[in-house]
């Protein structure tokens with residue numbers, strides 16, 4: 616069978632070693648002769664998986680014990696709700712940079728006043744708004760680091776005197792950052808970290824406990840901090856997959872991962888910029904290194920390109936239905952060889 620080049624936006628490509636570990640553990644988890652998905656999450660084998668996953672997150676992000684690490688369920692979409700329910704008492708500031716940011720804003724409005732400080736909705740979210748100042752009277756500021764659907768990415772984070780909350784679902788662990796500038800980070804696993812079914816939440820100690828409303832048990836971060844992500848049954852398979860991806864990330868080193876992601880993105884953007892048959896759809900300075908959006912110059916090219924990528928075993932390149940065109944999602948596990956295959960196909964149109 617020839618190799619399929621997986622540009623899926625999510626669930627997305629994972630390192631082969633992670634898939635191998637998952638297959639092995641489904642058959643025989645840590646020498647128990649039982650499957651990972653048929654043993655207690657309270658057994659020492661799984662507790663060790665959860666512990667290692669949490670400590671790897673802190674190690675890779677260079678965070679100390681000022682932060683708690685959680686693996687929750689409900690996806691990043693549940694975090695839109697939990698963040699605002701747990702933190703919004705009076706008013707919060709949000710940037711509106713795409714579909715996911717909009718969904719986050721919608722949830723927050725149920726709990727307090729929301730000021731949208733920067734929005735790129737006027738140009739179908741093809742850039743990152745920058746000319747805003749975050750007042751010091753907000754409960755928090757929320758931003759989306761990478762806009763998966765539209766292909767824009769924050770390359771700088773604003774100066775912020777209030778807690779900064781970031782949805783990093785689609786670029787988590789793709790680059791080096793000063794993670795201590797954030798007070799809460801969340802990310803659905805299925806883009807760049809593991810199988811679908813769990814969501815990473817990293818919370819700075821001291822952030823919680825400031826709202827007066829009743830927090831339902833399962834929606835209260837403190838429940839999960841006290842329960843060490845095992846208040847109820849965690850998503851064992853997804854957490855296991857994340858732990859192995861985190862091991863892989865740790866072995867590569869974030870600096871090397873970032874370097875490769877930059878090389879991959881440069882390769883494809885250079886082709887988009889020099890090949891008249893293709894057009895980039897986002898502002899150059901805000902281009903994402905994870906999700907690269909573009910379209911064909913004419914309908915004839917579009918038709919031929921759709922066939923050519925199929926012939927080249929390229930999968931998952933179709934753009935999101937709200938944008939059209941194409942989107943190459945190039946997460947950590949995608950090799951530069953796959954990007955070269957895509958670029959070679961594009962070059963045949965020159």
Ligand SMILES: *Cc1c(COP(=O)(O)O)cnc(C)c1O
Nearest residue numbers: 690691692715763782784785803
């Ligand atoms: C995919 C995505 C989400 C939604 O994630 P779910 O886990 O499906 O809820 C939220 N934010 C961003 C940036 C995403 O890419």
